Amino acid sequence: MDSLRYELPEVTIRSISVGEMDNNVYLLTSRKSGAQVLIDAADDLPAIQQLLADGASDAAADAQLALIATTHQHWDHVRALAGLVAATGAKTAAGTDDADELPAAVDVRLEHQDVGTFDGFELTAVHLRGHTPGSIAYVYQDPAGPAHIFSGDSLFPGGVGNTDKDPERFASLLKDVRERLFDVYPDATLVHPGHGKSTTLGAERPHLDEWQERGW
Template sequence: MDSLIHDLQHVTIRRISVSEMDNNVYLLTSKATGAQLLIDAADDLPAIQQLLSDASADTTAAPRLELIATTHQHWDHVRALAALVEATGAPTVAGTDDAGVLPVAVSRTLEHGDRVAVDGFELTAVHLRGHTPGSIAFVYQDADGPAHIFSGDSLFPGGVGNTQKDAARFNQLIDDVTERLFDAYPDQSFVHPGHGKPTTLGAERPHLEEWRARGW
């Protein structure tokens, strides 16, 4: 199955699913420079290395992994992180409030609104509190089309992430998702979650109050 899911003007986006948890691993590659940014080294280093190899077809430059971004601290999203860092030497970024428990020393910690740049493109860090304290969504704003939101486990088709029936955590997460994603980006924006299939903000927006009322 072809991992290429979006062939944009300046960047390609590839996705694979790994592990029994159906974790999504995303790879963005700059067509002009070959710079690559990987989101969530979840599991299965050989599969991730194959993903990197496949993306060499997306650029006329020499491809190189410049950054590994982690959406949040949960074990199923970081099982291949240490091995990938060892294999590539790539630096890492993660949310400040999750970074301390990751299996690698994080090169740079992120706060809400920080920009994450590699040679050829940049992402915006959106801090979404609740699923974990330091969960980060990474947003690529395509110059010629919709935004691409890599939401980790904070937003899925059909609802926000698991908050273990903790009302305070749920309220924080639904507030952050509403204010920092739905109020900030238009309906055509793509949502690429940490597990499962993609969606758009427009497909989910009509259900926000339903989610809030049900409490999960």
């Protein structure tokens, strides 16, 4: 199955689904430099290595995995992380408040609005507190089109992520999603979650009050 999802002017975005939880693994590759960032080394190291190889074919130069970025600490998002680090030597990044729970050392501990600069593109970290303490969404702003948000398990089509029926965690997550995503980015912005299909902020925005009312 072809992993290519978007051929943008500066990067390509590829994704695969791995493991029994159908986790999405995303790969951004600079079309000019070959710099790559992989988001969530969730499971199935051979499949992820094939994804990297497929992404390499999108670049005009030799590809190099610059960073393995993790959205949050949950087990189903990190099972291939240690193996991928061992195989590639790539640096890792995760939210500061989740970093100590990952199965591999974290080189870059991310705070809200930290910007990672790679050869050919940038990613902005958005801290979304609630699903886990250190959950991070990664935002790529396409200079020629809408932004792409890689939201982990914090935002899905139809609602925010699981907060285990904890009212405080739910309120925190919905507040951050409202203020840090919906209030910042326009309706055309694409949202790529940790499981399942992508959506747009415009498709979800009319339902924010419904989510607030139902409490999940």
